Amino acid sequence: MKQFLRQIFRHGSGFVGLVLVIVAVVSGTFCGTLSPYSPTYQYRGQEKLPPGSVISGDEAKLASYEDNGQRSSGSFMWGTDSSGRDVYSRVLYGARISLLVGVISTVINVLIGLLIGTVSGYFGGWTDTLLMRLTDTFFAFPGVLLAIIILATLNNDEVKSVLGSISGSIDPGIWGLFIALGLTGWTGIARVIRGTVISLREKEFIEAARAVGCSNARIIILHIIPNCMAPLIVLATMQVAYNILSEAGLSFLGLGIQPPNASWGGMLATAKNYFAEMPWWGIFPGLALALTVLGFNLLGDGLRDILDPRLKVRT
């Protein structure tokens, strides 16, 4: 760990990526305490304020009255949107959604990719052919189209009411995003893992394990998978970036997180119509999104250089 930190520190861009990721994770985790206002509260009379607007006096009274008397004066650091919501607070809460979707759907991607990749590479033969054909099929779905179709299916009242009861304060649309992105982004991981497993399969230590009577499952779990960790970590980091971008895209199309709940893609979708008039509304969430994705991509590049230099540029 110490050695890894030293290496990533020496790897300039990787370190920048790590810092960006940490900033995003901190904002997403502590958005409740970091955000000065509620992300969904609409301050009447404070609509379309430019960044740095300070409200005081009568205006502040109005705001504090509507905010249950918690505030006597305040500023909107990044301005407000067309409904009088604080852009800064919304961007912070958007980080929570983006990271949740990015990480959880990537975990699903990794589980599916690892299962299919190891089984396919380890057993070979018709199992391999069948599973690779399945992977090709999922790969042939263009871009986010399959995710869009899955989201459309999940978007009915029955499913929503069930999901709504278990998701608490978070938009129930997040479950659809987990599933849709989790079921679609695993093909690249499966292929790389399969390749790694095929090269591992014939190694002496696997043969030794087989000779002492290890079962296939034991060999895969204890000997194969640990040796796949380097490419897996690199691919997963980059997949988080891809999933965060996809989430923003889907919410931008109105298929993911629904307004008034805060998500970067959703904010950009509404901000688009006011972009010339109030650019701050579109700039800040877009910047947050771009920097977070950049962070994961840089970190992924850095991890590749450190852990697995042979792994080529994917995507």
Next chain:
Amino acid sequence: MSESANSGQAAAGQGRRQGEGSAFWTYLLKRLGAALPVLVGVTFICYAILSAAPGDPVRILMGQHYDEEVANELRSNMGLDKPFIVQYGMFLGRVSRGDLGRSYVKNLPVAEYLAPKFSNTIQLTLVAMFIAIVFGVSAGIISAAWNRSFWDYTLMLLAVAGISLPVFWLGMLLQLLFATHLGWMPVSDMSYSGNPEALWNEVGGNYMLWLWHMSIKFYVLPGVTLATVPMAIIARLTRSSMLEVMKLDYIRQARAKGLGYSRVVVTHALRNALIPIITVVGNNFAVLLTGAVLTETVFQWPGMGRAMVEAINQLDYPVVLGGVMIMAVVFVIVNLIVDLTYGLVDPRVRYG
């Protein structure tokens, strides 16, 4: 004697060529054979998900004039009362005859509805691909030729940024700067909406200028937006692929015999670095063609991606299925073409 030797040689040569040719066709057949299950799988997954989707197509078809009896009749006519697998079989049967069905909402055959949208998306994709290849490959060559230089770091930083930028946000920024503020480009749409003849008089009969205002300028912003991600990917891959080749002995040999650096880079290194580049170009062409949804939404481009999203929102399943089918076919064909070009670029590649 000499004659027979000649003919023998010719026959041998022909035989080799024929052998090669048949290997090529066997390879093609094998690849097509592998593509077919993929296409069936794609439609099956799509059909299965959509049949679990909410909403009753008959209700959408009939709109306000919903009548239970007519609805039931319609259902049995459309085969909606049959089990899922039978419905899917009927769908495959129709598709194999080239019939993609009829849109529930547009009251048009799906093929007729999607054809112009598909053509619009193809045009945009070709423009974007052209931009991406020209700038991406150039940036990659510069980065590799002057490895670890200032330009290398700058270009590669730009490339990482290009991969990380949300395309729709980039589109919005370009729109704000070049369309709204500077007014150089149109905000959206595909072609000039006014009278072409009036425009012709306005530009004083300059054909290029007229063409620019009629159509070309509408492609610039969406084209650049859509090109950004593949451009960045191509640049990164060209660089790493070139660097790998530049380490090889024959490059040093070419330099040693006195060839100029630029000549070695372009003719010796680039040619041999092309295969991974072609692969990624092919992959991205398909992704672009089909993933232009966001760019099309930002620029109101009347293309396939937007039509699909609209169809999903309106529960217009025949259009969704037809669209997925078309895209999957394009994907398979483009990948096949990519695999076949390997042999053209690199004579060492044998089809097997």
